[in-house]
Amino acid sequence: MKKVAFYTLGCKLNYSETSTIGRMFEERGYKKVEFNQQPDIFIINTCSVTENADKKCKKIVKEANKINPDGYVAIIGCYAQLKPKEIAEIEGVDAVLGAAEKFRLVDILGDFVKEPKEIKTSAKVFNSGIEEAVEYHTSYSLNDRTRTFLKVQDGCDYPCSYCTIPLARGKSRSDTIENVVNAAYKIAESGVKEIVLTGVNIGDFGLQNDERKETFFELIKALDEVEGIERFRISSIEPNLLTDEIIAFVASSKRFVPHFHIPLQSGSNKVLGLMRRRYKRELYTDRVAQIKKLMPDCCIGVDVIVGHPGETDEEFLETYNFLNELDISYLHVFTYSERANTHALSIKPVVPANKRNERSKMLHILSDKKRRFFYEQQLGKNFSVLFEEDVEDGLMQGFTENYVRVVAKYDPLLINETKKVSLISINENMLVEVDEAHEAEPAFAYH
Structure with missing residues (x-):
């Protein structure tokens, strides 16, 4: 029985997919083990949101080679779709699989036989164009932690200037409500109490074969009836897709908890325009106010990017002051990093790295203050x-x-x-x- 180990970089969506691929291996007779337990096969699921994610991939490959020099190393995920040739040249990598191939890797790679070093030139690459990534694969994590991440949607049709996700994951596409509900019942049978709904753009749920068949609102109404799950949590939802009816439903639902994570990215309307975001900050203010009106103790998390090309000192301070005055609970701060084939590369002026880091530090301190204040408001309850x-x-x-x-x-x-x-x-x-x-x-x- 061959042993296989997994390492996941990046988002909750990646965790749900890694866990699902792991179960596919187990169904084929492989034994799933920890990364440091001398596996025969290493599967590394990558992210490529920032430059650091790419560096982390190389570090994990090096560690795998140290643990078992004869182990077979396969790379999947966003980095593998975007830069397969670059990964193929990393010493110790045996195979690279793109977005359309990763769920078929057991069939594609067969017995995972490592080529002898003397004849191997570079890793095998199985990487179709992203337009080929049209299938939807139901995925959820299991037995990894107390909460389960359940994928309900994949891909994205939003061309944000800084983002490579449409290039790495393809068009927006969704599971069906029936499949998601069935998966939730299976998860409940395993004893899990909380499910986190995840995807690239989950508010866009319902697209199947480029047609809108269902909606995210219909999905959460159906999931609220699933017996055995005590809590559903919405991982992240775009402000322009977070409707009044969704907010009102969460406020009165049996199982959806009062916690929203809503990407903002900038508090400056000018920078939001440069980013090609689909809303202005006034909409964001309205969404926060509506949530707090119905759920005063609701937790609201915010994604924000600092140092996007064209962001002046004044526009960063506009973002800082906007967030400081907003009734939110914590921030996820991302320092802008250049990504190949994105529109942001053509925007000038470029913000120097030291300024990006200064702005990041300021927002991390603000996030700590926001979290402490939110926690203080909950004491005694x-x-x-x-x-x-x-x-x-x-x-x-x-x-x-x-x-x-x-x-x-x-x-x-x-x-x-x-x-x-x-x-x-x-x-x-x-x-x-x-x-x-x-x-x-x-x-x-x-x-």
């Missing part, structure tokens, strides 16, 4: 926490419905269980300490 399996120094962690990370004394009975708690204080590690909840009203009276 009761929530339910889903506790996770990771235990360190006799302590275990978990998340409330509204994404507050809490810490409690380890109790094996609490792993993968939800428990009503009262939030007491914030410790030095920015974790919230808890006590058993008394019979007071829960924080989410609107649920």
Whole structure:
């Protein structure tokens, strides 16, 4: 029985796909092991959102070669679609598979026989044009962690100036509601309590063969009826696709939690235009206000990019002040990095690297302040926490419905269980300490 190990770089979507490909291997008789357990085959699922993701791929390949010099190394994912020839030249790589091939890698690569070094020139490349990536593959993570990432949509039709995802994943396409609901029931049977819905542009759910057959709103209504899952969480949704009806539904639903992650990217309308985003900051302000009106304790996360070409000091400060005044909970800060074949490369002036880094630091500090303030607002209230399996120094962690990370004394009975708690204080590690909840009203009276 050959042993196979996986390493995933990048987003939740990649994790869902890696887990699904892993189950395909197990169904064929392979044994799934940890990366450091002398596997015969290494599968590395890559990301290419930033330059660092590319560097990480090379580092993981080097480590795989060190663990087992005779191991077969195959690279899949976004980096593999965008730069297959570059990866093929990395020492120790045996195969590179693009977006249209990655779910067929067991069939394509056969017995995973490594070519002798003396005759091998470079890795085998199986990489169709991105227009060939039209099939949809149902994917979800399982047995990897307390929460499961369930892919509902893939690809993107938005030509944002800085982004390579349409080039790496192809057109927007979706699963069917029926398939997603069936997958959710399978996940529930495994004992998982929380599902995170993921995709490239999940608000665009419903496109099948370039026709809109269903909608994201119809999907979440169907999932809200799935017995056995206690929580559904929406991973990320574009502000122009986050409608009033979606917000109102989450506020009154049985299983969808009050937590939204909404990409902003810039608080300057001029920079949003340069980025080719499909909204202005006024819409974003309106979305946040609507959420907080219906769900005052809702957690709102924000993606923001600093240093995009053309972003002046004044426009960055416009973004900083906009975020500072907005009722949000945390930021995911991305420093712009040049990506081949993107429109942003033609925009001038280019922001120097030292300025990009300065702006990133400022927003990371702001994010810490926002998170602390959000946590402080929740103290003294009761929530339910889903506790996770990771235990360190006799302590275990978990998340409330509204994404507050809490810490409690380890109790094996609490792993993968939800428990009503009262939030007491914030410790030095920015974790919230808890006590058993008394019979007071829960924080989410609107649920």
